[in-house]
Amino acid sequence: MKLRIAVIPGDGIGKEVVAEGLKVLKKLEELSRVSFEFKEYPFGAEHYLKTGETLPDWAIEEFKKFDAIYFGAIGDPRVKPGILERGILLKMRFELDLYVNLRPVKLYHPRLTPLKGKNKIDIVFVRENTEGLYAGAGGFLRKGTPQEIAVQEMINTRFGVERVIRFAFEYAKRSGRKKVTLVDKANVLTYAHDLWERVFAEVSQEYDLETDHYYVDAMAMKMIRSPESFDVVVTPNMFGDILTDLGAEIVGGLGIAASGNINPETTGMFEPVHGSAPDIAGKRIANPLAAILSASMMLEYLNLEKESKWIEEAVKRAIAENKVTPDMNGNLKTYEVGDWVVKFLEVV
Amino acid sequence: MKLRIAVIPGDGIGKEVVAEGLKVLKKLEELSRVSFEFKEYPFGAEHYLKTGETLPDWAIEEFKKFDAIYFGAIGDPRVKPGILERGILLKMRFELDLYVNLRPVKLYHPRLTPLKGKNKIDIVFVRENTEGLYAGAGGFLRKGTPQEIAVQEMINTRFGVERVIRFAFEYAKRSGRKKVTLVDKANVLTYAHDLWERVFAEVSQEYDLETDHYYVDAMAMKMIRSPESFDVVVTPNMFGDILTDLGAEIVGGLGIAASGNINPETTGMFEPVHGSAPDIAGKRIANPLAAILSASMMLEYLNLEKESKWIEEAVKRAIAENKVTPDMNGNLKTYEVGDWVVKFLEVV
Ligand SMILES: CC(C)[C@H](C(=O)O)[C@@H](O)C(=O)O
Ligand SMILES: CC(C)[C@H](C(=O)O)[C@@H](O)C(=O)O
Numbered sequence: 001m002k003l004r005i006a007v008i009p010g011d012g013i014g015k016e017v018v019a020e021g022l023k024v025l026k027k028l029e030e031l032s033r034v035s036f037e038f039k040e041y042p043f044g045a046e047h048y049l050k051t052g053e054t055l056p057d058w059a060i061e062e063f064k065k066f067d068a069i070y071f072g073a074i075g076d077p078r079v080k081p082g083i084l085e086r087g088i089l090l091k092m093r094f095e096l097d098l099y100v101n102l103r104p105v106k107l108y109h110p111r112l113t114p115l116k117g118k119n120k121i122d123i124v125f126v127r128e129n130t131e132g133l134y135a136g137a138g139g140f141l142r143k144g145t146p147q148e149i150a151v152q153e154m155i156n157t158r159f160g161v162e163r164v165i166r167f168a169f170e171y172a173k174r175s176g177r178k179k180v181t182l183v184d185k186a187n188v189l190t191y192a193h194d195l196w197e198r199v200f201a202e203v204s205q206e207y208d209l210e211t212d213h214y215y216v217d218a219m220a221m222k223m224i225r226s227p228e229s230f231d232v233v234v235t236p237n238m239f240g241d242i243l244t245d246l247g248a249e250i251v252g253g254l255g256i257a258a259s260g261n262i263n264p265e266t267t268g269m270f271e272p273v274h275g276s277a278p279d280i281a282g283k284r285i286a287n288p289l290a291a292i293l294s295a296s297m298m299l300e301y302l303n304l305e306k307e308s309k310w311i312e313e314a315v316k317r318a319i320a321e322n323k324v325t326p327d328m329n330g331n332l333k334t335y336e337v338g339d340w341v342v343k344f345l346e347v348v
Numbered sequence: 349m350k351l352r353i354a355v356i357p358g359d360g361i362g363k364e365v366v367a368e369g370l371k372v373l374k375k376l377e378e379l380s381r382v383s384f385e386f387k388e389y390p391f392g393a394e395h396y397l398k399t400g401e402t403l404p405d406w407a408i409e410e411f412k413k414f415d416a417i418y419f420g421a422i423g424d425p426r427v428k429p430g431i432l433e434r435g436i437l438l439k440m441r442f443e444l445d446l447y448v449n450l451r452p453v454k455l456y457h458p459r460l461t462p463l464k465g466k467n468k469i470d471i472v473f474v475r476e477n478t479e480g481l482y483a484g485a486g487g488f489l490r491k492g493t494p495q496e497i498a499v500q501e502m503i504n505t506r507f508g509v510e511r512v513i514r515f516a517f518e519y520a521k522r523s524g525r526k527k528v529t530l531v532d533k534a535n536v537l538t539y540a541h542d543l544w545e546r547v548f549a550e551v552s553q554e555y556d557l558e559t560d561h562y563y564v565d566a567m568a569m570k571m572i573r574s575p576e577s578f579d580v581v582v583t584p585n586m587f588g589d590i591l592t593d594l595g596a597e598i599v600g601g602l603g604i605a606a607s608g609n610i611n612p613e614t615t616g617m618f619e620p621v622h623g624s625a626p627d628i629a630g631k632r633i634a635n636p637l638a639a640i641l642s643a644s645m646m647l648e649y650l651n652l653e654k655e656s657k658w659i660e661e662a663v664k665r666a667i668a669e670n671k672v673t674p675d676m677n678g679n680l681k682t683y684e685v686g687d688w689v690v691k692f693l694e695v696v
Contacts, residue, residue, distance in 0.1 A: 138539035148506035158496035191486035
């Protein structure tokens with residue numbers, strides 16, 4: 001079985017961690033019957049600064065023919081904020097209509113959490129990924145004057161909200177999870193989030209699963225106080241952005257936060273949650289585990305559950321034996337962590 | 349010196365904690381030259397359910413003649429979310445144009461933080477309080493149909509953004525703080541938050557203070573990883589809502605989170621950050637410290653710095669001696685905590 005993967009290493013540490021993810025995937029070719037064909041794309045800040053191109057439409061069309069996209073990170077201090085984000089990352093999410101951003105928050109070892117007395121955290125966030133405040137709609141009036149007004153639109157549709165909520169319930173059911181929690185702010189966002197509450201109530205009727213609800217502010221607190229009380233969480237785009245970073249932090253930081261941008265009907269895109277981290281780029285201290293775990297998610301999504309689990313087990317072992325980078329209190333280099341994961345793969 | 353205070357206990361535990369705040373303020377009349385005239389208003393869920401009235405315009409007009417408003421909490425499961433929030437709490441913030449929501453995040457005792465190895469947290473959040481996603485603008489199209497669209501507008505104005513950023517810098521300067529951090533999401537909210545970044549850059553030029561910047565997702569992480577690295581933080585309304593609840597949690601929870609809704613040119617409103625907590629209302633276990641600390645903020649704001657400090661010291665002592673409610677691992681009742689604070693007031 002040959003899988004075709006489009007690879008976009010991107011900028012800064014994106015390149016460094018994707019290299020380790022690929023190393024791990026290549027090792028799998030030896031250990032199982034899977035094989036990969038990787039095609040690398042140069043998109044990112046360098047490419048933009050040289051050519052003025054972010055992510056061309058032809059590339060999006062090409063990506064659709066792959067089994068998956070494996071993405072590193074983009075961002076560079078020389079480029080104005082928003083250009084690469086909207087031109088590359090959000091463009092993939094939107095143009096490929098990847099309406100689910102799946103972000104597990106899983107504590108692999110008690111020493112990794114900054115929280116006192118917690119040792120079991122296992123949440124899966126289903127973040128809406130194609131509308132809300134990320135729609136990109138808005139504008140200025142009287143820009144640059146004392147009378148300036150700047151407007152950003154949070155746009156939600158029944159279509160968009162329903163499919164992501166339904167995905168959350170399906171996911172919970174399929175993975176044997178018990179509860180789906182909705183996080184919104186309907187007490188203030190009485191239009192956009194009223195829709196979320198109505199659709200959630202409706203869809204939940206079709207499932208034999210527990211449900212729960214928090215306003216986003218209360219959720220931020222509850223994730224610190226009792227993260228063990230959550231199972232599957234579904235939430236709008238912007239809140240998902242904030243809560244999943246918070247989630248990453250309570251299980252060890254961005255260094256191990258993986259994500260999948262998916263739509264069951266098209267090519268998915270898998271990426272570490274972290275950015276390009278220009279401050280540590282090139283120092284070979286970037287944590288490759290988030291990229292490696294994203295590769296694991298990619299395989300799970302491609303129905304290679306066994307291989308996906310192998311990678312996850314190898315990562316767990318690397319963490320247990322402290323074969324990790326400085327951000328996780330280890331003293332290894334990026335490529336050494338990758339090497340260890342490869343080594344542990346041989347024995348799982 | 350006589351201060352006229354409008355008091356709105358509101359619903360649920362709002363009533364219980366405001367009673368303790370008033371007890372403490374009354375004690376001050378014995379200990380210093382200040383005296384109070386309290387006028388109580390019935391607004392809240394009960395009143396709404398009985399009369400259909402949330403907060404009438406005449407009350408807003410009346411409030412303007414007071415020195416301050418002391419507010420408990422509103423909210424009741426029998427009332428649809430949004431009605432009391434928008435009809436009472438947000439109405440006060442908006443109609444009195446209380447553009448600053450000042451929320452200190454201060455660790456009074458190391459045992460109160462859920463974070464490992466942290467013992468110094470002292471942040472002051474300056475949350476914009478009269479625009480952004482809270483503007484209440486938006487609407488539905490084809491409501492209730494599969495084609496429904498729900499829109500919520502994030503509206504920022506140069507006027508509104510500038511005054512709150514300026515307040516943050518003035519506050520930092522006046523209180524001897526060193527750094528002002530801006531938190532936004534300009535890489536995605538390229539209109540509304542581009543305005544924030546431009547204004548922040550401009551206003552910061554006028555001050556000899558350090559500045560810093562985080563995107564909101566990174567901020568949520570950093571508040572867990574190194575809360576000690578923040579000083580004054582200024583942020584839009586919605587992000588302020590989330591981050592200050594998170595902030596409350598890392599210093600002991602909503603039970604001690606106080607806030608002031610202010611505009612230097614008009615009557616301010618002081619309230620605990622917590623809600624009406626219907627689940628524990630009437631059980632006499634609500635933590636009154638947030639309400640008591642809000643009373644302390646109110647006095648500071650009314651230039652009674654000495655009296656304000658006394659209250660804060662008495663609260664610190666109550667915490668140090670574990671004279672607290674169950675949420676803080678104590679075993680006292682609401683009124684007992686109030687009594688202890690009163691007792692400690694006599695000796696500070
Ligand atoms: C880089 C940025 C546009 C992006 C987002 O806000 O979605 C990132 O924070 C993420 O969570 O993937
Ligand atoms: C009750 C709600 C409208 C309010 C808000 O969102 O501002 C509350 O959460 C707060 O922070 O004071």
